[in-house]
Amino acid sequence: MNRTRAKLTAALLLGAPAVALMAGAPRPLTELRVCADPFDLPFSNDHEEGFENKIAHVVAQDLNARVVNYWWPSRRGVLRNSILGGFCDVMIQAPVGLDPVATTQPYYRSAYFFVYRAGRGLQIRSLDDTILKHLKIGVNIIGYDYTNTPPAHALGARGIVGLVGFGNFLNPDPKADHPDDIIRAVAKDSIDVAIVWGPLAGYWVKRQPVPLTMVALPDSDAVSGMPFAFSMAMAVRHRDKELKAQLDSVIDRRKSEITAILQEYNVPLLDLRATPTPSAPHGTPSGAAAPTRDTGRDSLLVSDSIYQGWKWFHVYCFRCHGEDAIGGVNPAAPDLRWVLSTSGKAYPRDSFQYTALNGRLDKGMPAWKVLLDTAAVKELYLYVKARSDGWLKVGRPHRESDLKKSQ
Numbered sequence: 001m002n003r004t005r006a007k008l009t010a011a012l013l014l015g016a017p018a019v020a021l022m023a024g025a026p027r028p029l030t031e032l033r034v035c036a037d038p039f040d041l042p043f044s045n046d047h048e049e050g051f052e053n054k055i056a057h058v059v060a061q062d063l064n065a066r067v068v069n070y071w072w073p074s075r076r077g078v079l080r081n082s083i084l085g086g087f088c089d090v091m092i093q094a095p096v097g098l099d100p101v102a103t104t105q106p107y108y109r110s111a112y113f114f115v116y117r118a119g120r121g122l123q124i125r126s127l128d129d130t131i132l133k134h135l136k137i138g139v140n141i142i143g144y145d146y147t148n149t150p151p152a153h154a155l156g157a158r159g160i161v162g163l164v165g166f167g168n169f170l171n172p173d174p175k176a177d178h179p180d181d182i183i184r185a186v187a188k189d190s191i192d193v194a195i196v197w198g199p200l201a202g203y204w205v206k207r208q209p210v211p212l213t214m215v216a217l218p219d220s221d222a223v224s225g226m227p228f229a230f231s232m233a234m235a236v237r238h239r240d241k242e243l244k245a246q247l248d249s250v251i252d253r254r255k256s257e258i259t260a261i262l263q264e265y266n267v268p269l270l271d272l273r274a275t276p277t278p279s280a281p282h283g284t285p286s287g288a289a290a291p292t293r294d295t296g297r298d299s300l301l302v303s304d305s306i307y308q309g310w311k312w313f314h315v316y317c318f319r320c321h322g323e324d325a326i327g328g329v330n331p332a333a334p335d336l337r338w339v340l341s342t343s344g345k346a347y348p349r350d351s352f353q354y355t356a357l358n359g360r361l362d363k364g365m366p367a368w369k370v371l372l373d374t375a376a377v378k379e380l381y382l383y384v385k386a387r388s389d390g391w392l393k394v395g396r397p398h399r400e401s402d403l404k405k406s407q
């Protein structure tokens with residue numbers, strides 16, 4: 001316990017220089033170096049009580065290796081400070097297709113769930129139940145792709161505002177984590193309903209003093225295009241192809257043991273599909289004038305300008321034009337992907353910039369020149385254009401320059 005904390009602190013202090021020393025040294029696989037969160041049950045903790053910890057031991061045993069944990073909390077920068085930094089080699093759990101890493105075949109699939117007190121007389125079946133407009137809804141703010149969770153997006157797209165956020169993504173103290181807070185808030189009646197990732201819900205619902213009801217959200221949401229079900233895999237660095245192949249075959253060999261562990265933790269399991277599912281939430285555009293999609297590139301990896309544009313957008317524009325520029329929040333504010341798309345309004349860059357700077361006050365579009373200069377508006381244009389062209393996924397993009405630094 002103390003050793004763990006010492007290790008964490010040492011890692012915090014060493015930071016970047018350690019990366020250079022540790023990355024790339026060739027090792028025979030006698031150690032399975034696992035990236036894990038020290039305070040995140042049911043996933044993992046520093047007493048190795050989580051299901052990721054148990055699965056890590058199954059994998060290590062199969063490979064004749066021993067588990068060496070590298071503890072780092074799931075905070076902003078977690079990938080850079082763990083797997084991408086070379087401090088550890090395997091994430092036991094990541095959604096299939098999580099971009100900055102390479103993922104194995106999936107070994108389980110689960111979904112988001114509504115959780116509410118069984119005694120409340122509620123009957124919530126979908127995000128379109130009008131009762132949701134009158135309830136206090138809890139969501140975890142940050143999801144597995146380290147951006148807003150799918151339910152947070154989907155509720156935003158419906159203009160549902162009674163949201164209470166849970167999560168500590170920006171809090172530097174790992175001990176501040178109480179992953180059960182959101183479920184306890186339901187049990188204590190301080191929120192009416194929570195929308196929670198299945199494994200988290202399944203584990204904590206069983207540990208409350210009052211009975212709670214769990215209802216699965218549909219696989220994906222028609223309004224926001226958000227998926228609510230995800231296939232989970234193990235993750236390694238892109239260059240570690242051999243390790244990935246080894247893990248793929250361990251998953252084949254040990255599938256039933258792994259499933260038994262998940263069941264022991266009451267993880268709600270959906271059928272793993274034969275077809276691979278895109279994991280990172282895609283903003284599936286709705287309507288006839290859907291922007292052209294997938295021009296071969298499909299990524300969250302962007303230039304510094306687009307990254308800045310994303311930031312500006314999520315400070316100033318998202319509240320009317322929708323998170324990730326998907327529209328659907330303020331009915332008067334158009335989907336800007338459609339505005340720029342050649343199959344839509346085909347708005348030229350100059351007009352975009354002119355409108356952004358000067359607004360249309362009579363129509364409810366503010367003038368941004370008080371807050372933003374032309375350079376910022378150019379960056380905004382580049383971001384919205386990338387979303388309109390379809391290759392830039394929803395969510396927080398990664399800067400090319402950051403990734404270079406961390407390699």
Ligand code: HEC
Nearest residue numbers: 316317320332333334339352355356360363364365368380
């Ligand atoms: C308070 C709500 C609101 C915010 C915030 C907002 N907009 Fe708008 N925006 C609108 C509305 C409403 C319209 C439609 C105006 C009209 O009908 O002509 C619009 C239109 C636009 C248009 C023109 C689209 C067209 O089809 O003519 C652009 C470009 C635009 N907004 C960019 C932005 C950018 C960039 C930001 C952030 C810096 C932003 N908007 C923030 C409400 C908003």
